Amino acid sequence: MTRTHWAAVTAVVLALLFAGAATVASAGGGGSESPAAPTPAADSADAGFARDMAVHHQQAVEMSFIVRDRTRDEEVRRLAYDIANTQANQRGMMLGWLDLWGLPxxxxxxxPMAWMGTPSHHAAPAGGGALMPGMATAAQLDALRAASGTQAEITYLRLMTEHHKGGVHMARGCVERCEVGVERRLAQGMVDAQESEILLMADLLKKRGAKP
Known part of the structure; x- marks a missing residue:
């Protein structure tokens, strides 16, 4: 594995350990609402969102670690760090809930996205399977790895803008359909944060003479 992949794996492992402990503590805290009650079904929106968004977040973490190695620009590196840190932790929380619920x-x-009633039909090239909205293709990830400097920044900002738009769409679906209150609140937080980052990335692209 490359140093970038090891860094991404390490971040996710740490997030899983942290989120698992926090989730168990929450479940035993005596509160009126926790991810453990009620226990969602395997085909529920709660479970579907947790599974799909965990995959979606993992790619955001991967892209963010890639660009941190491909540019020295502090604005973009800081944004990439924030996205990687936030989404790795959120991913850990969602996987922790699935464990707590006893679901795969x-x-x-x-x-993907069948829980929304609108399954993804974005076929990936070369038989790569269905892609959720906003997910980068293997070719796009390769292009990001091959770029450097300003071109890497522009490529990352464009890919992450589309990635966030897809994430916002999915998170809104959970806000509307999920039954577990803490998961709905997490989803709404994703909507708010990612919409704000979309505006920030538009400004960063404009500074570089590029459009989303």
Whole structure:
């Protein structure tokens, strides 16, 4: 594995450890609402969102670590760090909830976003399977790895803008459909944060003479 991949894996492992402890503590805290009650079904919006968004977040973490190695620009590196840190922790929380609910983290028999009633039909090139909205293709990730300096920054900002738009769409779906209150609140937080970052990335692209 490359140094970038090791860094991404390390971040996610740390997030899982932190989120798992926090989730268990929350479940035993005697509060009126926790991810453990009620326990969602495997085909519920709660479970579907947790699984799909965990995958979606992992790619954001990967892209953010890539660009941190491809540019020295502090604005973009700081944004990439914030996105990687936030989404790795959120991913850990969602996977921790699936563990707590006793549900599988992957569902190969279900198409991505089926829980929204609008399964993804964005076919990936070369038989790579269905892509959720905003997900970068393997070719786009390769282009990001091959770029450097300003071009890497522009490529990252464009890819992450589309990635965030897809994430906002999914998170809104959870706000509307999920039954577990703490998960709905997390989803609404994702909407608010990612919409703000979309505006920031538009400004960063403009500074570089590029459009989203």
């Amino acid at each position: 983290k992957v569902a190969p028999d279900r198409e």
